[in-house]
Amino acid sequence: FDRALPGSINLGLGEPDLPTPDVIRKEAARIVVEEQNGYTQHAGLPSLRERIASDYRFLEGKTERVIVTAGSQEALYLTLMTLVDVGDEVLLPDPGFVAYPTIVRMAGGTPIFYSLPAGNDFEFDAEDFRRRLSPRTKVVVCISPSNPTGRTLSNEDLRAMAAALEGTGVHVISDEIYIELYYTHEKPSTISDFYERTIVIGGLSKSMSMTGWRLGWLCGDESVIKSALVLHGYVTTCASTVSQKAALASWSDEAERAREEIRRTFRERRDHLLSIIESELGLRAISPRGAFYTMVDVSAYGDSMSVAERMLEQRVITVPGSAFGTEGEGFLRVSFCADREVLDEGVRRMNEALKG
Ligand SMILES: Cc1ncc(COP(=O)(O)O)c(C=O)c1O
Missing domain, CATH: 3.90.1150.10 (Aspartate Aminotransferase, domain 1)
Structure with a gap:
């Protein structure tokens, strides 16, 4: 560039x-003028965590399984840093978002790539995925819809991925930052409906044109969330209070x-x-x-x-x-x-x- x-x-x-939609901008302007905006709890405003939790069936409404972060990029960083130890293998999509292998290496892990073959329009290849798994695999990252391809994972793909991971103890990080931007009849499915040990990464950057507001989240497995929260507390204290409060308007009609x-x-x-x-x-x-x-x-x-x-x-x-x-x-x-x-x-x- x-x-x-x-x-x-x-x-x-x-x-x-x-x-950014008016409903968010106006609410942010009001919050700045009318309210005091100190720190929130490390994990974020309870009311916002409740809204986020309500979006994911697998969380069963448990707000303690959600952390609000400074964009989904922080969520991704916290999750990989929490889960990956030196020598661990992390399965990443090829092609995939450039931050994944970089953060994995920062955590001391080894990126292993599973192919989304160009020859097949970058569709998921269950056989190749299974081949890349090893006893050292600790984490798998999946993304749907994808950056850079815009392709989504079908229910069949997600079932195949879940079946390959069953009994391995591997955690899946599901990057769902684009999930609200879809051109199909229905919202794309999430691996969290098929596989229990999932950490979902999400946020408002792309779907609400809020990239600079730095508002994202991670949610899932309680033990992972607990450890990630310690890191989050020392790295950022909390996501921007103004952005968190304004984000509540994102759950309106x-x-x-x-x-x-x-x-x-x-x-x-x-x-x-x-x-x-x-x-x-x-x-x-x-x-x-x-x-x-x-x-x-x-x-x-x-x-x-x-x-x-x-x-x-x-x-x-x-x-x-x-x-x-x-x-x-x-x-x-x-x-x-x-x-x-x-x-x-x-x-x-x-x-x-x-x-x-
Ligand atoms: C695949 C993917 N994940 C995560 C992010 C991070 O987005 P943000 O930190 O703005 O939520 C991006 C941004 O480009 C992305 O493309």
Whole structure:
């Protein structure tokens, strides 16, 4: 991003360009003006933890199984630091979010990658997953919808994953930061409905356009939560009090309508982007079922890094698929966090880069 030329179009973004819904902004403004905002309990406001707990069947309403964090990134860090010891193996998706292997290494663990094969549109491959498990596997990370592919895990995938892990004692970290951004009839399923030893990572960054508010959470297994809470208390004390209080408005009818509107906007952009990638570039792009990314197959034009460099020269920013793992090689991650006109111009520039 730093090397982008002035006037570049950014299709590499990992955050929504849409405004945070009014219902949240107005509530935050009121809270700042009218209320005193000191620390909350380390684990977060009890009323917010209650709301979060009510969203996950497997928590059985137990608020003590929830910690509110400074974004889901902190939740991910706390969970991996809590669960992973030196020498442990952690199964990670390939392609997957770049933070996973980095944090695993920081914890002294060894990342082992299970393939979501590009040749099969980055779908879950149960056989490959089973092959990667070993007696040293301590944790598995799964994500649905996925960054970078936008693909989701079906009930069948989740059942297969749960069956492979049954009796191993392995913990699953389920990254559900994109779960409210879906383009299917129903919200994607969660592994927590199929496998008991699950820690769910969630938050409002993506679904409510609240990336800078730093509001996320982790929830699940009580013993893991207890240890993670000690770390959280010393690292951040508590998530921002203003953000926590404003986040309560996210469980209102008005917020639900805002979420629907955000989904509708992204769905339209997704359809438009896929159609112009096909008509203007003649390239294969993965149809995302959630999140706001597609993977575009540019393998005919060289390796993903050099193609991304050529795009940069034409003033359009994309992310080389190789950044997300070996399965991402040959693809660019293109996000649709931009309106129609910007997507049109971005794809026009991509075409220039490919022709040049
Ligand atoms: C897959 C995934 N998980 C977690 C995060 C962290 O998001 P936040 O800390 O804003 O909740 C991101 C952000 O890009 C992401 O893409």
